Amino acid sequence: MKSRFGLKIAIVAAVFLLCFWRVIGFSPSLDAVKQNLSDNIALGLDLKGGTHLILQVQVQDALKSEADQTIDRLRTRLARADISYTGIRRNDPGSVEDADSIEIQLEGTPTDRVSDVRAILDEEAPSWLSASSGSSSFALTLRPSELLRLKAETLQQSMSTIENRINGLGLTEPVIQQHGRAEAEHEILVQLPGVSDPARVMNLLQMSAQLEIAKEIGGPYGSPEAARSQNNGILPANSELAHYTDRGRNEWYLLERNPIVTGRDLRGATAGRDTQNPGAWQVSFSLSRQAGQRFGIFTAANIGQNLAVVLDNRIQSVASIESRIESEGVINNIDSQTEALDLALVLRAGALPASVVYLEERTVGASLGADSIRQGVRSAMYGVAIIVLMMLVYYKSAGINANVALFFNLLILLAVLSAFGFTLTLPGIAGIILTIGMAVDANVLIFERIREELCEGKAVVAALNAGFGKAFLTIIDTNLTTIIAAAFLFLFGRGPVRGFAVTLAIGLLANLFTSVFVSRLIFDLTLWRKQQVKEMSI
Numbered sequence: 001m002k003s004r005f006g007l008k009i010a011i012v013a014a015v016f017l018l019c020f021w022r023v024i025g026f027s028p029s030l031d032a033v034k035q036n037l038s039d040n041i042a043l044g045l046d047l048k049g050g051t052h053l054i055l056q057v058q059v060q061d062a063l064k065s066e067a068d069q070t071i072d073r074l075r076t077r078l079a080r081a082d083i084s085y086t087g088i089r090r091n092d093p094g095s096v097e098d099a100d101s102i103e104i105q106l107e108g109t110p111t112d113r114v115s116d117v118r119a120i121l122d123e124e125a126p127s128w129l130s131a132s133s134g135s136s137s138f139a140l141t142l143r144p145s146e147l148l149r150l151k152a153e154t155l156q157q158s159m160s161t162i163e164n165r166i167n168g169l170g171l172t173e174p175v176i177q178q179h180g181r182a183e184a185e186h187e188i189l190v191q192l193p194g195v196s197d198p199a200r201v202m203n204l205l206q207m208s209a210q211l212e213i214a215k216e217i218g219g220p221y222g223s224p225e226a227a228r229s230q231n232n233g234i235l236p237a238n239s240e241l242a243h244y245t246d247r248g249r250n251e252w253y254l255l256e257r258n259p260i261v262t263g264r265d266l267r268g269a270t271a272g273r274d275t276q277n278p279g280a281w282q283v284s285f286s287l288s289r290q291a292g293q294r295f296g297i298f299t300a301a302n303i304g305q306n307l308a309v310v311l312d313n314r315i316q317s318v319a320s321i322e323s324r325i326e327s328e329g330v331i332n333n334i335d336s337q338t339e340a341l342d343l344a345l346v347l348r349a350g351a352l353p354a355s356v357v358y359l360e361e362r363t364v365g366a367s368l369g370a371d372s373i374r375q376g377v378r379s380a381m382y383g384v385a386i387i388v389l390m391m392l393v394y395y396k397s398a399g400i401n402a403n404v405a406l407f408f409n410l411l412i413l414l415a416v417l418s419a420f421g422f423t424l425t426l427p428g429i430a431g432i433i434l435t436i437g438m439a440v441d442a443n444v445l446i447f448e449r450i451r452e453e454l455c456e457g458k459a460v461v462a463a464l465n466a467g468f469g470k471a472f473l474t475i476i477d478t479n480l481t482t483i484i485a486a487a488f489l490f491l492f493g494r495g496p497v498r499g500f501a502v503t504l505a506i507g508l509l510a511n512l513f514t515s516v517f518v519s520r521l522i523f524d525l526t527l528w529r530k531q532q533v534k535e536m537s538i
Contacts, residue, residue: 044425218254265291435507
């Protein structure tokens with residue numbers, strides 16, 4: 001008997017001390033206790049304050065990029081096969097709703113080489129369905145399966161890139177997930193508790209950070225029209241115009257369409273002072289080994305030529321190649337330290353596969369969050385106080401047993417939230433309050449069963465054994481069904497609903513331990529040294 005009690009006491013003491021240390025710590029200082037609670041219990045957006053954003057990924061950008069790459073491959077292959085054509089172009093879907101209409105038109109191919117053109121289309125554009133639109137023209141549309149795959153990959157990559165950027169800022173407990181509405185399949189929900197500068201974060205998330213280093217083949221020009229007029233009214237093949245603005249300069253340059261290095265080739269990026277321009281900042285970047293080798297070969301063969309560093313279709317700097325360059329480069333002309341730090345961060349995190357736009361932006365003030373905490377804690381304290389009083393009045397000494405188990409239940413709940421990094425939200429506090437009621441309900445079932453056994457004339461120990469034994473299955477049944485309901489809320493719910501489900505499920509599991517194991521142990525210890533127990537205060 002002693003060994004059995006000793007093991008039970010050791011288990012309960014170990015659980016209590018571990019939970020107490022995890023939630024409160026062992027410092028006697030009240031300030032230290034408050035700080036420990038603040039550090040260990042992560043608060044959600046509605047309690048801590050912060051920013052709530054809904055972003056829409058412009059998946060049509062990724063589809064247009066895929067079409068452009070396909071057009072480049074077709075141009076190269078048709079030229080190699082000596083097949084002429086009058087035009088090859090794609091349409092320009094302007095919104096997410098029009099993304100499915102992406103199409104490539106190939107026009108004016110020789111009628112006697114239709115079979116050769118079809119073979120090239122099958123080899124170079126296997127993801128596209130081709131159909132004849134006349135005797136010498138073809139219309140290409142993305143296969144439905146490929147369209148769905150590209151959309152899903154764009155959304156997932158955008159979420160991953162956004163998460164990397166937010167993590168780079170050091171923000172704690174961010175929520176980044178696909179928005180829950182069925183019709184909003186390209187929307188991302190971002191919740192950032194404790195954000196003090198939402199404008200900076202919004203700018204950081206929206207920045208595409210498409211970095212390219214391309215060879216300059218003409219310029220500078222005063223305007224796009226001037227560039228075309230000096231090239232017989234049209235731009236040279238495989239070239240594009242890029243804009244350069246720098247402290248009063250407003251110029252245009254012709255660049256090769258195919259860049260030598262892109263953001264995908266970066267290995268790292270750091271911000272620092274611009275050594276050649278006091279007061280300005282720069283971002284130094286390093287290239288991967290393969291990109292460095294490719295860049296070294298190009299720069300060695302083009303000494304004396306100009307290179308342009310382009311970020312999001314705007315030239316950041318133009319410089320002459322003076323020697324072989326392999327693994328490093330610099331982006332100059334950055335106005336502030338914050339801009340340089342943010343640019344370095346997004347370059348390290350990677351470019352977004354498509355642009356994003358903000359559909360909704362909502363800021364929750366810290367004072368509103370503090371008020372939510374205060375009101376939630378107050379309601380929980382009122383509920384606990386009423387329950388404690390009712391248990392003492394109705395069940396007398398046994399009510400003390402139930403109240404000890406109740407406080408132990410709350411301690412376990414908070415410890416699990418802290419240990420596993422779950423975020424406490426306002427609905428989570430509601431789940432805690434509901435757990436308090438469920439915890440007392442289990443004790444009520446046990447106590448009422450014991451009363452029934454005592455009324456039937458059974459001895460105290462026998463009534464105690466019968467009460468716990470017969471109520472056990474009922475407690476398991478009621479708690480298990482509610483836990484299953486909480487599991488479905490967690491699986492199919494979003495945000496606050498999940499917070500409610502987590503606290504409810506953890507509280508119910510803790511309730512099984514405290515109401516059956518801890519409560520019974522307290523009864524056993526109370527009756528253990530008594531020679532004969534004739535009555536029980538219940």
